[in-house]
Structures are given as C-alpha cells and as structure tokens.
Amino acid sequence: MSKIDPAKTLPLIHHREIVAQSRLFKVERLDLEFSNGATRQFERMAGHNRGAVMIVPLLNDDTMVLIREYAAGTHTYQLGFPKGLIDPGESVLTAANRELQEEAGFGAKELHEIHTVSMAPTFFNSDMTIVMARDLYPQSLPGDEPEPLEVVKWPLSEADKLLAREDFIEARCVAALFLAQKWLKEQ
Known part of the structure; x- marks a missing residue:
C-alpha cells in the first residue's frame, strides 16, 4: 500500500468562471496550475455546499x-x-x-x-x-x-x-x- 502525502500542495486556481447555468445548477470552469507546473481546465458543479x-x-x-x-x-x-x-x-x-x-x-x-x-x-x-x-x-x-x-x-x-x-x-x-x-x- 502506498503512502498518502498529507502535505501535498493543492493546485492554484488562476481563474474561475461560470460557463453554464440552470435553475438548479451552475457549471464552473477552473483554470488550475499543479505543483509540478502542469496546467489544466476542469469543470465542476458550483455550489454553496449546504450539505x-x-x-x-x-x-x-x-x-x-x-x-x-x-x-x-x-x-x-x-x-x-x-x-x-x-x-x-x-x-x-x-x-x-x-x-x-x-x-x-x-x-x-x-x-x-x-x-x-x-x-x-x-x-x-x-x-x-x-x-x-x-x-x-x-x-x-x-x-x-x-x-x-x-x-x-x-x-x-x-x-x-x-x-x-x-x-x-x-x-x-x-x-x-x-x-x-x-x-x-x-x-
């Protein structure tokens, strides 16, 4: 079993943008930079996480x-x-x-x-x-x-x-x- 690094650095969020929205959902695009220099765009459901x-x-x-x-x-x-x-x-x-x-x-x-x-x-x-x-x-x-x-x-x-x-x-x-x-x- 491999070790989990608890000190792993989270990616930097350089930009956030709502790219789609409905009555119930918002889709947010994130421009990310990882600790190794790799950059990616991710999309996620944006929310307030009331739970x-x-x-x-x-x-x-x-x-x-x-x-x-x-x-x-x-x-x-x-x-x-x-x-x-x-x-x-x-x-x-x-x-x-x-x-x-x-x-x-x-x-x-x-x-x-x-x-x-x-x-x-x-x-x-x-x-x-x-x-x-x-x-x-x-x-x-x-x-x-x-x-x-x-x-x-x-x-x-x-x-x-x-x-x-x-x-x-x-x-x-x-x-x-x-x-x-x-x-x-x-x-």
Whole structure:
C-alpha cells in the first residue's frame, strides 16, 4: 500500500468562471496550475455546499423505513432512504429529523451521525451525512414533494433482497445500508 502525502500542495486556481447555468445548477470552469507546473481546465458543479442528510430509520431492531419517490434522472420510481438538504442554520441532526418527518411521517428521539459521503468529489462539492434514527414516533411535517411519498417498511435481516431489487440502486442508499449495518454491529 502506498503512502498518502498529507502535505501535498493543492493546485492554484488562476481563474474561475461560470460557463453554464440552470435553475438548479451552475457549471464552473477552473483554470488550475499543479505543483509540478502542469496546467489544466476542469469543470465542476458550483455550489454553496449546504450539505445534505440521508436517514436510515429503524422502527425496531429489524425494521427499516424506506420511501419510494420519483427519480427524474432515470424517469422511474426508486426505493431509498429519506434524504434532503440541510436548511441554512440547521444542524445535521435537526435537518435529519425534519426530513424524516417530511418524507416518512416519523420523528426520532435518537439520532446518530455515522458517516459522511460525497457523491462525486471530482465534479461536485456535495457532502451527505448518513444518520441513524431510532426510537421513532409518528410525526409529520409538510414537505416539498409534488406527491405523497410511499413509505415502505423493510426487514433489515432481508438486506440482500433489498440490494437485489431493480428499484434500490442509488449508490448513496447502498452505502448507507452497509454503513448502518456496520454501525449497528459495533453498538
């Protein structure tokens, strides 16, 4: 295994420019110079990185709460964990409990940050914190979804069957499932 150099010098950013923009996204071009003198132009999604949360809710030791919602990128309905952006001024755990109430109709008395993942760090500045939610109680808040989300209860003991489904394919959900299983074993 090779060593990681923690003192590696970051490339210099000589110029930044927004080269495309939509209602939701900005594409930023960076003119970079690396420590060895090489120069490159990179494009990335520009953002403010408010952060996001994904919640793995447990009704009991063997029952997860999932939601089924429309995924515009694949034009399908996908099964996954509740998730959403952290609002300005919110903590990770406050955002997780709010999203859980908005999307799944449950609040949680017990919340734990278990890991932070990034979707594609080469192109996005977007972190998502995975949160375990336990000791759930019925509690709903209005959300921003265009239609009611279907709530699906799934046995944790049947995680392999969940992974085999064609509608449970989001990489962050798969990672959250494995991270949750690891976290639960360590408790």
